[in-house]
Amino acid sequence: MSNPTLKSLSKDYSVSIIFADRPSNQGFLVNIFYFFEVLFSPFASIRIFDYRFLQSRAIIIKELKKANINISSIKISISHNKKSFIALVSKNNINIAVDHELSCRKVSQSLEKKINDEVKPELLSTIEYINIVETLVKITNKGWKYFYKHVEIKKISNLSDIYLTNFGNESIYSKFYGYNGTRVCISSDNLEIFK
């Protein structure tokens, strides 16, 4: 995954995904270029001084320009880990979010025990449970506390690799993908995206 890659995720091209490495600090000139690129974009925010924020947004802007996608007409969900980031680009009317983690990522014994004993369905690993909840938090803007212990995650019987979370009147569907040593979780209220 040396170069950023943009791929379409849905058949109707309404959702695309960008995978990119997070190169270490690329030097003063590149950072200045990134800074102005992001400053004069819809991403402009006080977080522009956070290098991870600046780097990922600059790469996303570059990839969207290459693909001729207008940044002001889309929604973007972003997930970082230590080595890479993923951006999910969708039409404004789609509720969708992404979270990803290295497949080899370890979880502390206390966290493993807490999640296993209290909330996690047997069919999910601890990291997968965390991935799903992280995407639910991103889609709904509700905190971890809202979902922890209060939602049930089920596998959909006729769609074996899709998980369903119901809370209140809402249903969110989640699906996992493997990519270059990472486990990617995408969640949306629109099941069609995953078919």
Add this chain to the structure above:
Amino acid sequence: MNKKIIIGYIMENKLIEIVAEALEIDQDEASNDLMLDPEDNWDSIAMLSVIASIDEEFDIQLDGDELAACTSVSQILNLLKDNS
């Protein structure tokens, strides 16, 4: 030695152990002065690990947002003391 000082010392050492495990680093590399870097390994899974371990060890439930605002182990220690 004052009982409060002893408890503080034990708490500090246990906290360093907990943070080292969460950040997947050797305990020798961790100290009270260790800075927590969201650019590196201080991510949501590391924070959840620290919350779960502190709950198990000290029976103290830390708030996720307050923990996320901490930029060093010493700040977590202060948070722990405030909540104990």
